[in-house]
Amino acid sequence: MDISALNHTCHEGRFLGVLGGMGPMAGASFMARLVALSNADCDQQHLPAILWSDPRIPGRSKGYAKLGPDPLPWMMHGVNRLVSMGAGAIAIPCNTAHLWYEQISAAVQVPVLHIVQAVIDDLRRQGIHQGCVGLMGTSATLRLGLYQRALEKNGYRWMMPTETEIADYCSASITLVGANRIAEALKPAAECVSILKSRGADVVVLGCTELPLALPHPIRPGLGIPIVDSIDALALAAMDWY
Amino acid sequence: MDISALNHTCHEGRFLGVLGGMGPMAGASFMARLVALSNADCDQQHLPAILWSDPRIPGRSKGYAKLGPDPLPWMMHGVNRLVSMGAGAIAIPCNTAHLWYEQISAAVQVPVLHIVQAVIDDLRRQGIHQGCVGLMGTSATLRLGLYQRALEKNGYRWMMPTETEIADYCSASITLVGANRIAEALKPAAECVSILKSRGADVVVLGCTELPLALPHPIRPGLGIPIVDSIDALALAAMDWY
Incomplete structure (x- = not known):
C-alpha cells in the first residue's frame, strides 16, 4: 500500500472542519443535514468533513456573562486541532458561540463560516x-x-x-x-x-x-x-x- | 488564556475516534445516537468524539471483491489521523468495513470496537x-x-x-x-x-x-x-x- 501517494490524494481534497458538541446533538444533526441537503447520489460525492464534538466546552451563555467558565479556550483548542488536521474552512453549529466570532476567525488562517x-x-x-x-x-x-x-x-x-x-x-x-x-x-x-x-x-x-x-x-x-x-x-x- | 493548561485538560479526557463517511449519513446518525442513547442531562456529560467523515472512501463491497479500488488505505489513513489526534478507541459505523477488522486493529495501538x-x-x-x-x-x-x-x-x-x-x-x-x-x-x-x-x-x-x-x-x-x-x-x- 503506497501510503505516501494516498496521503497526497487525501490531502488534495478539501474538507470542512466542524466545531461541534455545542450541543452534541446539534453537531450531529449538522453533519446529517450536510448529507441530506446535498444532491449527491452516492457516498463518494458527499463533502468530506471532520466533526470535533467536544460537549465539555463550557456553556456559552453563562460564559459570556462571566457566570461560568470561559468557553473560548476550549473552542480555540478544537478549531486549532481541526486546522492542524488540514480543514479548509470551519463551521460552528452553535449560534451563541458566534459571540466570539471575531476572536476565533482572527486566530486562524482558514475561513470561518458565519x-x-x-x-x-x-x-x-x-x-x-x-x-x-x-x-x-x-x-x-x-x-x-x-x-x-x-x-x-x-x-x-x-x-x-x-x-x-x-x-x-x-x-x-x-x-x-x-x-x-x-x-x-x-x-x-x-x-x-x-x-x-x-x-x-x-x-x-x-x-x-x-x-x-x-x-x-x-x-x-x-x-x-x-x-x-x-x-x-x-x-x-x-x-x-x- | 493558559493554552498549555488547557491542552492538558483536554487531553486528560478520553475521546472516541469515529471512522465515518461509509456512508456519511450512517456516520452522522451514529453521532446522533451516541447522544440520544446516553443518560446525560446536559451537554457537558456527553461523550467527546471526533468523527472523520470521509465519503470518498471507496465502496467496501466492490473493493473486497476486487471489482473496485481498495478502501483499506483510505480507512487506515482516517484511523491513523484519529489516533494521532489522541483517540482512545475507534468505532467504525460500517459493517462491511469490518471485513478488514483484523488488519485495521493490528495496525493501531488503541482498541477498535467490533x-x-x-x-x-x-x-x-x-x-x-x-x-x-x-x-x-x-x-x-x-x-x-x-x-x-x-x-x-x-x-x-x-x-x-x-x-x-x-x-x-x-x-x-x-x-x-x-x-x-x-x-x-x-x-x-x-x-x-x-x-x-x-x-x-x-x-x-x-x-x-x-x-x-x-x-x-x-x-x-x-x-x-x-x-x-x-x-x-x-x-x-x-x-x-x-
Missing part, C-alpha cells in the same frame, strides 16, 4: 428580501444583538420575544433538547413561533442550533410561517464553500 | 440469549460470514435472505439510503424483515449501517419482531468503553 451570514443568505434563497424577521435563540444571542445588527444592515426589520418569553419558550425548549427530552421541546418552541407570527413576523429564524431539533422539518409547514433553520443555513453555506 | 461483538452484546442486552437470528446486510457482509461465525460461537442459529432477496431488498434499500432517498428505502427493508420473520427468525439484525436509516425507530414496534440495530449497538459499545 452562521448569521448563512441565515441571511438562506432568507434570500427562500425569496425573502425584506420584511420583519422574528428571532428565536438563547437569551445571550438575542440580548447581545448577534442577529439584529446584521439584519438591519441587510434591509430587514426584526422582532424578538420578551425576556420572559425567551425564558419560558426559547430557553425552556433549548434546555429540554440538551436533556435529550426532544419530544417535550416541541411545544414551547412552537408556542414562540406562534407568538412571533401573531405580532406580525413574516418569517421566523431558529437562531439557536437546538431549536431545529425541537421543531422537526415535517411539522414546519403546519406552523403557517416560513422558517429559517440556522443548522440548515450553515450546512448550505458549507456546501457553497465546498 | 460492530459484530457490539450486536451480540445488544442481543443479550435485549434478553435474547438463543434462537435464530435473521441477518440483513450487504451481499459481501452476508456472503463472507461476518456475522455467522460469531453468532454460532455464541450459541445462536442464523438465517439470511437468498442472493436474489439480498439484491432486491437489502441492497436496494441500502442504495436508496446512499442516494438520499430514505423514504423509499423503507419498503424493501421492511419486506425483508417480514420474509425473515415468516421463515422463523426470532430477531432481525440490521447488519449494515444504512438499514437503521431505512427503518426509523418509530416504525419498528409495528414490525412484530425484535430488531437489533448495528448503529445503536455500536453506540452502546462506545458508551460502555467510555
Whole structure:
C-alpha cells in the first residue's frame, strides 16, 4: 500500500472542519443535514468533513456573562486541532458561540463560516428580501444583538420575544433538547413561533442550533410561517464553500 | 488564556475516534445516537468524539471483491489521523468495513470496537440469549460470514435472505439510503424483515449501517419482531468503553 501517494490524494481534497458538541446533538444533526441537503447520489460525492464534538466546552451563555467558565479556550483548542488536521474552512453549529466570532476567525488562517451570514443568505434563497424577521435563540444571542445588527444592515426589520418569553419558550425548549427530552421541546418552541407570527413576523429564524431539533422539518409547514433553520443555513453555506 | 493548561485538560479526557463517511449519513446518525442513547442531562456529560467523515472512501463491497479500488488505505489513513489526534478507541459505523477488522486493529495501538461483538452484546442486552437470528446486510457482509461465525460461537442459529432477496431488498434499500432517498428505502427493508420473520427468525439484525436509516425507530414496534440495530449497538459499545 503506497501510503505516501494516498496521503497526497487525501490531502488534495478539501474538507470542512466542524466545531461541534455545542450541543452534541446539534453537531450531529449538522453533519446529517450536510448529507441530506446535498444532491449527491452516492457516498463518494458527499463533502468530506471532520466533526470535533467536544460537549465539555463550557456553556456559552453563562460564559459570556462571566457566570461560568470561559468557553473560548476550549473552542480555540478544537478549531486549532481541526486546522492542524488540514480543514479548509470551519463551521460552528452553535449560534451563541458566534459571540466570539471575531476572536476565533482572527486566530486562524482558514475561513470561518458565519452562521448569521448563512441565515441571511438562506432568507434570500427562500425569496425573502425584506420584511420583519422574528428571532428565536438563547437569551445571550438575542440580548447581545448577534442577529439584529446584521439584519438591519441587510434591509430587514426584526422582532424578538420578551425576556420572559425567551425564558419560558426559547430557553425552556433549548434546555429540554440538551436533556435529550426532544419530544417535550416541541411545544414551547412552537408556542414562540406562534407568538412571533401573531405580532406580525413574516418569517421566523431558529437562531439557536437546538431549536431545529425541537421543531422537526415535517411539522414546519403546519406552523403557517416560513422558517429559517440556522443548522440548515450553515450546512448550505458549507456546501457553497465546498 | 493558559493554552498549555488547557491542552492538558483536554487531553486528560478520553475521546472516541469515529471512522465515518461509509456512508456519511450512517456516520452522522451514529453521532446522533451516541447522544440520544446516553443518560446525560446536559451537554457537558456527553461523550467527546471526533468523527472523520470521509465519503470518498471507496465502496467496501466492490473493493473486497476486487471489482473496485481498495478502501483499506483510505480507512487506515482516517484511523491513523484519529489516533494521532489522541483517540482512545475507534468505532467504525460500517459493517462491511469490518471485513478488514483484523488488519485495521493490528495496525493501531488503541482498541477498535467490533460492530459484530457490539450486536451480540445488544442481543443479550435485549434478553435474547438463543434462537435464530435473521441477518440483513450487504451481499459481501452476508456472503463472507461476518456475522455467522460469531453468532454460532455464541450459541445462536442464523438465517439470511437468498442472493436474489439480498439484491432486491437489502441492497436496494441500502442504495436508496446512499442516494438520499430514505423514504423509499423503507419498503424493501421492511419486506425483508417480514420474509425473515415468516421463515422463523426470532430477531432481525440490521447488519449494515444504512438499514437503521431505512427503518426509523418509530416504525419498528409495528414490525412484530425484535430488531437489533448495528448503529445503536455500536453506540452502546462506545458508551460502555467510555
